Amino acid sequence: MTPRPILIDTDPGQDDAVAILLALASPELDVRAITAVSGNVPVARTARNALQAVELSGRAVPVAMGCDRPMRRAPAHAAHVHGDTGLDGADLPEPTIPLDPRHGVDVIVETARAADGLTLVPLGPLTNVATALRRAPDIAGRLGRIVLMGGAYFEVGNITPAAEFNIWADPEAAAIVFRSGVPLTVVPLDCTHKALTLRHRIERFRAMPNRAGPVVAGWLDFFERFDRDKYGTDGGPLHDPLTIAWLLRPDLFTGREINVEIETESDLTRGMTVADWWGVTDRPPNALFLGDVDADAFYDLLAERIGRLP
Known part of the structure; x- marks a missing residue:
């Protein structure tokens, strides 16, 4: 089976870093490049964190730094969730592999033009992806x-009452992506909140004899504390790796093809994903919006793949 070519656009974040490890540990996927965007922490740190994740994986893949701010708004970050470094919870050395000298947007455009059928996997604000689509409209037909x-529907917001962080941080970029005509799969909070980092799941990584497993456990120890306190749950939702899991095992998920629009005008509901889950409008579907996941099977898959790493 020919590996599926993908490009990960990301703002690590512990859950982003776990997603990178899952992708790099999966032979079904050909990770052509990783591009960093401003999001959970400033872009210089997200790029550094992506390099650290790649180096931890023992794999080789180019990492490029992309946009340092949203398309029209001031940068917003989430260090209150991820810590000042974005990867608090495990001590990793400074990366020795260098950044790719190209701008991340250029990497997206060049990679999309070089690989028909490339899958983009954005794990943070959509600034890089939207900028690439605007700069090079031809790539929409090649992706x-x-x-x-x-985004979210039933779960609604995690940064405001109405919005999820990635969409809220750059809603104008999200609007461009959702109107691009490229087939979309959306992993919203409704799905990720069903894949909690329960204690026995974290301990499974800590018990691994490799280096990557205990690092993942340390990241998740730190990451889950915010959501445990906020929601009163026994763990936190492990958001970003579910995108990679869907590529590997779509049978673990359920969802619907629906229309999703992005609110960009209202101060009160900025970044809301207006998801027509019940089909009450005549707007045509533009996204597969996931609603559920087999959490135990997902963590089995994640543990098996992380266990393959050094």
Whole structure:
């Protein structure tokens, strides 16, 4: 089976870093490049964190730094969730592999033009992806799919009452992506909140004899504390790796093809994903919006793949 070519656009974040490890540990996927965007922490840190994840994986893949701010708004970050480094919870050395000298947007455009059917996997604000689509409209017809983590319907917001962070941070970019005509798969909070980092799941990584497993456990120990306190649950939702899991095992998920529009005008509901889950409008579907996941099977898959790493 020919591996599926993908490009990961990301703002690591512990859950982003776990997603990178899952992708790089999966022979079904050919990770052509990783591009960093401003999001959970400033872009210089997200790029550094992506390099650290790649180096931890023992694999080789180019990492490029992309946009340092949203298309029209001031940058917003989530260090209150991820810590000042974005990867608090495990001590990793400074990366020795260098950044790719190209701008991340250029990497997206060049990679999309070089690989028919490339899948983009955005794990943070959609600034890089939207900028690439605006700068090079031809790539929309060459992309196979965009599989993104963002938005919500029933769960609604995690940064405001109405919005999920990735979409809220750059709603204008999200609007461009959702109207691009590229096939979309959306992994929203409704799905990720069903894949909690329960204690026995974290301990499974900590018990691994490799280096990657205990690092993942340390990241998740730190990452889950915010959501445990906020929601009163026994763990936190592990958002971003579900995008990679859908590529590997779509049978673990259920969802619907629906219309999703992005609110960009209202201060009160900025970044809301207006998801027509019940089909009450005549707007045509533009996204496969996931609603559920087999959490135990997902963590089995994640543990098996992380266990393959050094």
